[in-house]
Amino acid sequence: xxxxxxxxxxxxxxxxxxxxxxxxxxxxxxxxxxxxxxxxxxxxxxxxxxxxxxxxxxxxxxxxxxxxxxxxxxxxxxxxxxxxxxxxxxxxxxxxxxxxxxxxxxxxxxxxxxxxxx
Numbered sequence: 001x002x003x004x005x006x007x008x009x010x011x012x013x014x015x016x017x018x019x020x021x022x023x024x025x026x027x028x029x030x031x032x033x034x035x036x037x038x039x040x041x042x043x044x045x046x047x048x049x050x051x052x053x054x055x056x057x058x059x060x061x062x063x064x065x066x067x068x069x070x071x072x073x074x075x076x077x078x079x080x081x082x083x084x085x086x087x088x089x090x091x092x093x094x095x096x097x098x099x100x101x102x103x104x105x106x107x108x109x110x111x112x113x114x115x116x117x118x
Contacts, residue, residue, distance in 0.1 A: 029067045032088030032095040032113075036074035036081035036102040045073070048098070048118070078105070085109040 038045050061067040074081030088095050089110040096116045097103040106115050
């Protein structure tokens, strides 16, 4: 084996781990959605959720592909809302807060996770 072939082979082998890393898909982003005062079966919340997911899809954020949305509902129980807020700030990259009560609970739970208010 010539010296040049050996150098090319060694360089290719050294670059292989970097090429393998580059081929891995980007990580799935997580969006938390907290509604403190309403429940999942509320028609207004169902419509908002559907529109939100539809708009994300239009922006190439596809649930299960490159984004995961974690919906949590307090249904008017502040203790349940606090529990859900704690769960969401542990796992989400950003939290969408539906209503001022959800914002207050999230702000009391974390000052580091971005909170978007609706």
